[in-house]
Amino acid sequence: MTRTAPADGLHQPPYLAGHFTPVPDEITARDLTVRGAIPPELSGRYFRNGHNPKPGEEPTHWFRGAGMLHGVRLGGGRAQWYRNRWVRTPALDGAPLVRGDGTVDLTASVAGTHVIEHAGRILALQEANLPFEMSPELDTIGVHDFRGGLTTAMTAHPKEDPETGELHFFGYAPTAPYLTYYVADAQGELIHSQVVPAAGPTLMHDFGLTAHHTVWLDLPVVFDAEEPSGIPYRWSDTYRPRIGVMPRTGPAEPVWYEVEAGAMIHVTNAHEDAAGRIVVEGPRYDRSSWESSWKWWTGAPGHPPVPAVGSMRHRWILDPATGTARxxxxxxxxxxxxxINEALTGSAHRYTYTVAFPGAGLERYALVKYDALTGRRQIADAGPGRMYGEPCFVKAAGGTAEDDGYLMTLVSDLARDASELLVLNARDVTQPPIAAIELPRRVPAGIHGSWIPDA
Structure with a gap:
């Protein structure tokens, strides 16, 4: 759903203004200016996805804007190019997700949430649709459905098992079957699919993966056809919040754990501890913070000044011996x-890297590194008028410790109307950047990205 943007540019929703102001076109620039020195082992591409409506269009929700990929090619100590491209899907030209006859067009994706690589394919993802394959130069190749094996939408947050190379993912829907679990092998062939019993019509943006289990979030943001934003989900005080734990090998059914009412969009990680309990971490919203954040995401009157309000680092410990959650x-x-360092996906991790939003004692955006062992945190202030994007960990050559590596993050700078791709020392995020790559334009603040090495 889109509407025509005001001709005078006034009264635009927050996701079309400030750090999020869309760019009007696609460009390519070569031989970018670099301050500092790009580590020689960084040979590959950093891609970042986000919503960027075409000029004159105003989506009714932040998540409904057309997907645009921004990419930087690194190699030989140089920033060889920058380019940005819309993902060319039917939705880019106005095709609706729900056709006039009520059927769903899974190809009508805005493809604007995430971009990953698996088995040699680069996939632009949006959870209500099928993925779209992209070229290494960000040209759209077309829809990818795993040779017809994927018959539902695909989450924007698949998890790759660092040991096997398998890709675990799911599709969810507002009508039954609500949840379907998939596994693709390291070669990209679909090897498992299963409807997950007893799941409900909840907004399930992400999930958890441990060494032996999948973790399903059945929380109280549920389907509501009357929600006017075009994303038909709303907080429910009557929906029973649960987290389900299911063996990765199927067919199987989840064991459900009742939890306090809360919502979580992104799972930081999940693992099994020495006692066999399932530990899940991620930023959690209560009802007030969810509804305040939703106002920003929809541009509703009285929206807060930033897109995330009240989402705080949280942990659930699910105990199969007692059937209870703490x-x-x-x-x-x-x-x-x-x-996190994705080599630890599904295992206990020590370090978490995240974006902190103004509020709760912070005046500006910041990058934060948490140490689960010591309880300490490092806070790197973005600076006036600047906003960090999602940090992406890349292992350093020869690195052995969990944080031996680099963080890549795109920074939007409103005062300079510019952006940079920063390469930071993951061991100490408060140090000056190892390298700052100057981009030829300000890149709108976006959602998720990936480092795709040449190897």
């Missing part, structure tokens, strides 16, 4: 877009 807040900063 949960705790881990910090008071407002955070989102948390990442």
């Amino acid at each position: 949960e705790e807040r881990l910090d008071s900063l407002v955070t989102e877009f948390a990442t």
Whole structure:
């Protein structure tokens, strides 16, 4: 759903203004200016996805804007090129997700949430649709459905098992079957699919993966056809919040754990501890913070000044011996877009990297590194008028410790009307950047990205 943007540019929703102001076109620039030195082992592409409506269009929700990929090619210590491209899907030209006869067109994706690589394919993802394959130069190749094996939408947050190379993912829908679980092998062939029993019509943006289990979030943001934003989900006080734990090998059914009412968009990580309990971490919203953030996402009157309000680092410990869940807040900063060293996906991790939003004692955007062992945190202030994007961890050549590596993050700078791709020392995010790559334009603040190495 879109509407025509005001001709005078006034009264635009927040997701079309400030750091999020869309760019009007696609460009390519070569031999970018670099301050500092790009580590020689960084040979590959950094791609970042986000919503960028075409000029004159105003989507009714932040998540409904057309997907645009921004990419930087690194190699030989140089920033060889920058380019940005819309993902060319039917939705880019106005095709609706729901056709006039009520059927769903899974190809009508805005493809604007995430971009990953698996088995040699680069996929632009949006959870209500099929993925779209992109070329290494960000040209759209076309829809990808795993040779017809994927018959539902695909989450924007698949998890790759660091040991096997398998890709675990799911599709969810507002009508039954609500949830379907898939596994593709390291070669990209679909090897498992299963409808997950007893799941409900909840908004399930992400999930958890441990060494032996999948973790399903059945939380109280549920389908509501009357929601006017075009994203038909709304907080429900009557929906019973649960987290389900299911063996990765199927067919199987989840064991459900009742939890306190809360919502979570992104799972930082999940693992099994020495006692066999399932530990899940991520930024959690209560009802007030969810509804305040939703106002920003929809541009509703009285919306807050930033897109995330009240989402705080949280932990759930699910105990199969007692069938109960224990949960705790881990910090008071407002955070989102948390990442880890993905070599530890499904295992216990020590370090979490995340974006902190103004509020809860912070005046500006910041990048935060949490140490689960010591409880300490490092906070790197973005600076006036600047906003960090999601941090992406890249291992350093020869690195052995969990944080031996680099963080890549795109920074939007409103005062300079410019953006940079920063390469930071993951061991100490408060140090000056190892390299700052000057981009030829300000890149709108977006959602998720990936480092895709040449190897």
